[in-house]
Amino acid sequence: MAGTSRKEHTQLTKQAEAARAAAWREGADARVAARQAAADAWKVLRDSPYVTVLGATERQAPDVDTLATRLAEMRETKVPARAQQKDTGDEKRVARCHGQATTARENAAMYRAVAADARTEKTLRAQIAEQHPRLHESEVRARTELQQARDARTTRVAAQSSRSYQPPSQARSGPSRGRR
Numbered sequence: 001m002a003g004t005s006r007k008e009h010t011q012l013t014k015q016a017e018a019a020r021a022a023a024w025r026e027g028a029d030a031r032v033a034a035r036q037a038a039a040d041a042w043k044v045l046r047d048s049p050y051v052t053v054l055g056a057t058e059r060q061a062p063d064v065d066t067l068a069t070r071l072a073e074m075r076e077t078k079v080p081a082r083a084q085q086k087d088t089g090d091e092k093r094v095a096r097c098h099g100q101a102t103t104a105r106e107n108a109a110m111y112r113a114v115a116a117d118a119r120t121e122k123t124l125r126a127q128i129a130e131q132h133p134r135l136h137e138s139e140v141r142a143r144t145e146l147q148q149a150r151d152a153r154t155t156r157v158a159a160q161s162s163r164s165y166q167p168p169s170q171a172r173s174g175p176s177r178g179r180r
Contacts, residue, residue: 034064041067053082 042061045054054074061067129136 035061038062038064038067041071050082054078 039061042056045051045056046059048054048056051057055070055078056074062070125136128139
């Protein structure tokens with residue numbers, strides 16, 4: 001069509017208007033979709049446990065252009081900073097666990113040595129009991145008496161310490177305030 005006749009011109013105008021209306025609808029749909037995507041993205045940020053770290057504390061999602069710059073800022077600065085914080089915390093936890101494991105290994109070695117000493121003593125006592133029964137009986141008796149004395153002393157100390165505190169009776173009045 002050359003657009004030389006009135007009929008052609010009207011037809012071209014209607015086609016242009018229809019194309020423009022379709023473009024406007026498409027643009028409006030795109031704006032609605034962009035707003036919805038921005039709201040969804042903001043909701044993901046708001047539901048994140050790192051909402052304050054990322055700086056996404058506003059309830060309402062910002063406009064699409066602002067959101068794009070805010071997300072870029074978060075990706076470039078805030079997320080790496082939080083990752084560094086988490087790495088530092090993990091390193092501290094690993095160091096603490098390593099220290100606890102080292103202490104546990106040292107304690108295990110000590111307890112193994114104590115157990116070996118106890119086994120050696122048990123073997124020696126069995127030899128003494130076999131070779132010198134009277135000496136063994138007197139040693140067992142002395143050990144039993146020593147243990148009974150310790151138990152009695154522990155009981156006596158516990159009884160004394162429990163008797164030393166006497167709560168105030170309910171019949172007495174409170175402290176004097178100097179008034180008469």
